[in-house]
Amino acid sequence: MRQPTTIRRRPFAALAAAVLTATLTVSGCGAAGSSAKDDSADKAAAAPHQADAKGAVDAPSAAPGTAKGATTKTPVPSQNYVVRTATLSVEAKDSVAAALASARTTVTGAGGYVGDENTSRDSQGLEHSTITLRVPPDSYDKVLNDLAGLGRLIERKVSTEDVTSQVVDVESRIRSQQASLARVRELMSRTTQLSDVVTLEGELSTREANLEALQAQQASLKERTNLATVTLVLSEPEHPASAPPPKKDDGFWESVGNALGTGWHAFYVTLRGILIVLSVALPFAALGLAGWFVFVVVRRRLAPPAVVPDGENVTAEAVTGE
Missing domain, CATH: 3.30.70.260 (ACT domain)
Structure with missing residues (x-):
């Protein structure tokens, strides 16, 4: 006898759980103070709010965010x-x-x-x-x-x-x-x-x-x-790049004067170069001459006296006696 009673109460328990879940959802969105006795009335009154909640919470965040049934009119550019x-x-x-x-x-x-x-x-x-x-x-x-x-x-x-x-x-x-x-x-x-x-x-x-x-x-x-x-x-x-000066056509004597001036300038430059070279080499030449003189003096002092043969000495004495 208990088995049929248990079978009959299972659908009722499932239905009660569904009603309770709907009641909690409805009360959280817009009917917080309602009791279990007014379940059917709360569900009817809170249906629009559930639609808004679903559109606001469950919709992807990247979407513009419109509720179900709402339409947006595209503005006309002025x-x-x-x-x-x-x-x-x-x-x-x-x-x-x-x-x-x-x-x-x-x-x-x-x-x-x-x-x-x-x-x-x-x-x-x-x-x-x-x-x-x-x-x-x-x-x-x-x-x-x-x-x-x-x-x-x-x-x-x-x-x-x-x-x-x-x-x-x-x-x-x-x-x-x-x-x-x-x-x-x-x-x-x-x-x-x-x-x-x-x-x-x-x-x-x-x-x-x-x-x-x-x-x-x-x-x-x-x-x-x-x-x-x-x-x-x-x-x-x-x-703009500066143009080169025009080339002058020099006369004969002016050309000769220019040639002499160029030659004198070359001679002056050459002589100055020689003097510069001599001026640079003079200290080294003086130092080398002094060293050579010292070398000759030291060599003469250290050299042994020359040996003269006997015959040459007799001849020298005879010549001296005469």
């Missing part, structure tokens, strides 16, 4: 957003410093500003400078013409990029992300379960980081479209 860039290579008329001063005056007068600057000299001593300028789009063409007039234009390169679709996409994603954050904060204000609070806080941090990244991208796009970028490369003009 204008075209274009990024303009240009590069000008100009050989300055006089000096690079003067051309740089004129470029700064032109850009600031048009409402722009001067960015990075790099000035150097090459192996020939010529000055080169590269400067980055930010110019409003309304004055873009006029500023380019004024900068090209700073000297001889060597190269001009202009490019444009339409980023309207990127701007619209980023704005739409920002609005969706802001709406998603508002829903997550609303759910956090109503939930009482610690596990749900922890999950929602993690999701909130992730979506706040995504929103900040989108806002930074939006600021970068606006900065690039609000001001055009012009890179100006200035170079100093090369100095």
Whole structure:
């Protein structure tokens, strides 16, 4: 008799567990003070909140974050957003410093500003400078013409990029992300379960980081479209090589005088060279002569006396006696 009773209660226990789980979920999202007697009413009232919680917690953090059934309308751009860039290579008329001063005056007068600057000299001593300028789009063409007039234009390169679709996409994603954050904060204000609070806080941090990244991208796009970028490369003009003096056609006597002058100069140079060589060699010659004299004296003193034969001595004495 007990076995059928046990079989009948197992489905009831499973159903009760499911109802209890649904009750806890519903009470954590929007019906914290409800009792078990009002399970059916709580489930009906909390169904929309469960959908929001699922969209806010279970959805991937990289998605813009829209709840089920919600639709986002793509905004229509009020204008075209274009990024303009240009590069000008100009050989300055006089000096690079003067051309740089004129470029700064032109850009600031048009409402722009001067960015990075790099000035150097090459192996020939010529000055080169590269400067980055930010110019409003309304004055873009006029500023380019004024900068090209700073000297001889060597190269001009202009490019444009339409980023309207990127701007619209980023704005739409920002609005969706802001709406998603508002829903997550609303759910956090109503939930009482610690596990749900922890999950929602993690999701909130992730979506706040995504929103900040989108806002930074939006600021970068606006900065690039609000001001055009012009890179100006200035170079100093090369100095013309000095021409050799014209060759004169000398006369006869002038040629003779030039030849005598050249010969006298050669004689003077030769004589001066000889005197220089003698002056350098004189101390060594004096030292060598003194050494040779000492050597001769010492050799004579150390040499033995000469031996004379007897016959020669008798003859010498006889000659002396006579």
